[in-house]
Amino acid sequence: xxxxFLLCFEAHQPHRLGRVRFWDxxxxxxxxxxxxxxxxxxxKCYLKANSMLLGEDTLRGGFSxxxxxxxxxxxxxxxxxLEGFSKxxxxxxxxxxxxxxxxxxxxxxxxxxxxxxxxxxxxxxxRLFGVTPKVFVNTELIFSRRIIPKIxxxxxxxxxxxxxxxxxxxxxxNMVYSVGGVRVLIRNNALSDDxxxxxxxxxxxxxxxxxxxxxxxxxxxxxDLVTVYIDYETFGEHHPVESGVFEFARHLxxxxxxxxxxxxxxxxxxxxxxxxxxxxxxxxxxxxxxxxDLSAWLSNEMQREAFxxxxxxxxxxxxxxxxxxxxxxxxxxxxxxxxxxxxxAQSAEVHLYFNxxxxxxxxxxxxxxxxxxxxxxxxxxxxxxxxxQ
Amino acid sequence: xxYGVSDKLALKxxxxxxEYPPHVVGGLGVHSAELTRRLVSYGVxxxxxxxxxxGSPTDKHIRFVEILLGGAVTPDTYTLxxxxxxxxxxxxxxxxxxDPTGVSIIHCHDxxxxxxxxxxxxxxxxxxxxxxxxxxxxxxxxxxxxxxxxDIERTLIHNSTRVITVSKHEREMIRRYYGRxxxxxxxxxxxxxxxxxxxxxxxxxxxxxxxxTAQKGPIFLVRAAKRFCEETGGEVVFCGTGSSDFxxxxxxxxxxxxxRVRLLGYVDNHEMGYWxxxxxxxxxxxxxxxxxxxxxxxxGAGLPAIVSKTTGVAExxxxxxxxxxxxxxxxxxxxxxxxxxxxxxxxxGLLGRVETSxxxxxxxxxxxxxxxxxxxxxx
Numbered sequence: 001x002x003x004x005f006l007l008c009f010e011a012h013q014p015h016r017l018g019r020v021r022f023w024d025x026x027x028x029x030x031x032x033x034x035x036x037x038x039x040x041x042x043x044k045c046y047l048k049a050n051s052m053l054l055g056e057d058t059l060r061g062g063f064s065x066x067x068x069x070x071x072x073x074x075x076x077x078x079x080x081x082l083e084g085f086s087k088x089x090x091x092x093x094x095x096x097x098x099x100x101x102x103x104x105x106x107x108x109x110x111x112x113x114x115x116x117x118x119x120x121x122x123x124x125x126x127r128l129f130g131v132t133p134k135v136f137v138n139t140e141l142i143f144s145r146r147i148i149p150k151i152x153x154x155x156x157x158x159x160x161x162x163x164x165x166x167x168x169x170x171x172x173x174n175m176v177y178s179v180g181g182v183r184v185l186i187r188n189n190a191l192s193d194d195x196x197x198x199x200x201x202x203x204x205x206x207x208x209x210x211x212x213x214x215x216x217x218x219x220x221x222x223x224d225l226v227t228v229y230i231d232y233e234t235f236g237e238h239h240p241v242e243s244g245v246f247e248f249a250r251h252l253x254x255x256x257x258x259x260x261x262x263x264x265x266x267x268x269x270x271x272x273x274x275x276x277x278x279x280x281x282x283x284x285x286x287x288x289x290x291x292x293d294l295s296a297w298l299s300n301e302m303q304r305e306a307f308x309x310x311x312x313x314x315x316x317x318x319x320x321x322x323x324x325x326x327x328x329x330x331x332x333x334x335x336x337x338x339x340x341x342x343x344x345a346q347s348a349e350v351h352l353y354f355n356x357x358x359x360x361x362x363x364x365x366x367x368x369x370x371x372x373x374x375x376x377x378x379x380x381x382x383x384x385x386x387x388x389q
Numbered sequence: 390x391x392y393g394v395s396d397k398l399a400l401k402x403x404x405x406x407x408e409y410p411p412h413v414v415g416g417l418g419v420h421s422a423e424l425t426r427r428l429v430s431y432g433v434x435x436x437x438x439x440x441x442x443x444g445s446p447t448d449k450h451i452r453f454v455e456i457l458l459g460g461a462v463t464p465d466t467y468t469l470x471x472x473x474x475x476x477x478x479x480x481x482x483x484x485x486x487x488d489p490t491g492v493s494i495i496h497c498h499d500x501x502x503x504x505x506x507x508x509x510x511x512x513x514x515x516x517x518x519x520x521x522x523x524x525x526x527x528x529x530x531x532x533x534x535x536x537x538x539x540d541i542e543r544t545l546i547h548n549s550t551r552v553i554t555v556s557k558h559e560r561e562m563i564r565r566y567y568g569r570x571x572x573x574x575x576x577x578x579x580x581x582x583x584x585x586x587x588x589x590x591x592x593x594x595x596x597x598x599x600x601x602t603a604q605k606g607p608i609f610l611v612r613a614a615k616r617f618c619e620e621t622g623g624e625v626v627f628c629g630t631g632s633s634d635f636x637x638x639x640x641x642x643x644x645x646x647x648x649r650v651r652l653l654g655y656v657d658n659h660e661m662g663y664w665x666x667x668x669x670x671x672x673x674x675x676x677x678x679x680x681x682x683x684x685x686x687x688x689g690a691g692l693p694a695i696v697s698k699t700t701g702v703a704e705x706x707x708x709x710x711x712x713x714x715x716x717x718x719x720x721x722x723x724x725x726x727x728x729x730x731x732x733x734x735x736x737x738g739l740l741g742r743v744e745t746s747x748x749x750x751x752x753x754x755x756x757x758x759x760x761x762x763x764x765x766x767x768x
Contacts, residue, residue: 021718021722022620022722022725022726022729023616023620300732300736301731301732301733301735301736302730302732302733302735302736303732304732305730305731305732305733306732343708343736343740359707360736361708361710361733361736361737364726364730364732364733364736365722365723365726365733368726368729368730368733369722369726372729
């Protein structure tokens with residue numbers, strides 16, 4: 001029965017695009033809406049959850065906070081939120097997790113961009129919080145053996161992966177595995193989604209979920225370590241405060257402890273537990289949608305076209321040596337832009353929940369116009385970069 | 390819903406129409422035929438009243454009562470020499486020639502036969518169902534609605550046991566401008582054009598199909614064409630003709646778009662199919678379009694559709710690009726996007742084509758039949 005529990009949060013907010021026109025001179029971001037979301041999430045989620053975690057000594061875990069969110073918090077002067085994170089890290093009970101600065105899909109591309117964005121993120125975390133991440137999570141838990149060299153190249157020895165059937169192939173998710181010499185902590189998707197998705201669903205057979213009941217599930221899970229990775233916005237944003245999600249978390253540490261289950265930080269988990277063999281990890285997996293693969297970002301023709309066009313601009317943009325242009329381009333690498341272009345009917349509800357335009361086509365047109373604008377700036381106008389015929 | 394034999398009612402409907410294939414100007418004639426043929430197959434007896442216009446219908450199982458009008462009647466309603474007196478004569482003769490024997494419902498389509506329908510319903514105590522395919526406000530684009538026609542429409546709407554509209558958009562028009570809110574929405578169906586299918590290659594062209602009248606908003610497409618043509622070197626093709634032809638040509642000339650905005654005039658189904666396969670998108674900037682069957686025909690061919698928010702059919706479609714008809718910058722940007730991106734054309738075209746299957750004439754007929762059943766049951 002599992003004796004260890006690892007609780008991790010992903011905190012991320014993208015730079016959502018405005019209604020970008022084909023003929024615009026610069027890429028415009030949706031300032032008013034981005035600020036509105038940041039303000040709302042800060043007050044309803046980040047501040048309250050930070051203070052809840054700070055006030056409850058029994059809770060331990062990890063945080064991946066994207067560079068996109070960190071800089072938006074800095075720009076908006078939300079020092080209250082940043083200080084909360086800082087105190088959590090100072091307490092030693094929580095530690096930062098490394099990721100790509102722009103929450104990008106750069107791990108899928110054969111270029112130096114991934115290393116650069118991981119480095120940018122490490123510097124930002126270090127500058128703001130005075131700590132250095134020791135474990136890594138790729139954007140939305142995208143994982144495969146193919147990106148292992150990149151992860152080790154960035155100096156990480158431990159990485160998170162979704163407990164997808166195609167990764168585990170029948171093995172127990174509650175164990176630590178290795179792939180190409182890197183430790184792999186497996187997200188238990190059932191126990192994660194119980195909190196992340198189902199917690200406030202009144203039609204769920206287990207509703208209402210209490211910390212007591214949940215801790216008993218963890219205790220009864222076979223294996224060494226149950227890893228739960230959820231959006232930090234689970235608190236107060238995906239589930240409202242009235243749902244009791246804060247109370248749930250507040251009691252979780254004690255309920256686990258009373259059953260002899262110990263909460264760990266990610267590096268404690270990495271150090272304390274042995275590895276139970278090598279995973280093949282030939283296919284890409286992620287925590288997204290039912291498929292748990294890359295299809296949330298790269299399944300339709302629009303997504304593939306835009307993805308290719310974005311990374312085709314990498315070298316021309318970098319060759320200009322223009323930092324403002326590089327930054328403008330990097331904002332387009334945020335994976336959310338492609339996520340909004342999803343047309344998957346099965347997961348439409350989840351995609352549209354996050355989609356600020358409520359429509360994949362508007363999302364795509366804004367993105368592809370933004371790509372066109374950057375193309376023009378680097379002199380790519382002759383070859384329309386997103387016309388792949 | 391399917392209606393089996395056990396469910397059949399002994400129902401006789403007197404249908405009051407205007408056009409019927411082979412004589413068709415707009416959606417009304419197609420609707421009349423597709424609906425009536427199916428009702429008959431459900432066991433409904435139909436007497437179809439219509440004016441005698443060139444080319445009589447050949448449908449068996451439907452009893453046509455063709456009213457012979459004295460004045461000159463041509464196949465085109467809108468160029469009828471003395472349209473007003475033809476309407477008056479049609480109504481007078483309908484009342485004279487109507488046979489009420491066994492009729493359980495009078496079903497009137499639009500306003501043209503409305504005066505007769507209301508009078509006959511009152512005289513014989515037969516419940517009246519009316520379908521509003523469009524109103525005078527739609528047809529005039531709110532610009533010069535004729536009061537006498539609106540008065541007839543209002544009388545029809547308020548004297549019907551049930552009123553059916555072809556979209557929620559039209560239901561809202563009736564609520565707002567004619568003051569009745571208990572309206573049933575029954576969408577039109579459509580028949581995919583056989584063998585017409587987009588291959589998603591780039592044509593740098595968008596196509597408008599329909600009557601070139603203020604209602605369809607062609608002028609907004611010409612204005613959007615300015616930016617579209619400048620940015621892409623593309624062209625805009627109008628398939629159709631109508632009272633706004635001159636205005637469209639003049640605006641194109643003013644904007645320096647002669648040669649880039651082309652008016653082909655009337656095109657038959659065959660030629661329309663050709664242009665659908667030779668374009669990157671179908672555009673309908675209608676000011677107020679109750680339904681828009683051509684939107685479905687274009688989408689059924691796999692073509693992305695760019696449609697105004699005031700087009701009825703779009704309210705039920707997810708895989709279309711919608712815009713405010715007056716927002717020509719938005720329209721231009723959407724047109725540029727579809728011509729520039731194969732990914733957008735392919736995704737939107739494919740999913741749009743699949744989505745059109747939710748509209749069918751069978752569904753339309755079944756829902757209309759359900760309304761009849763309610764009426765006969767006294768509901």
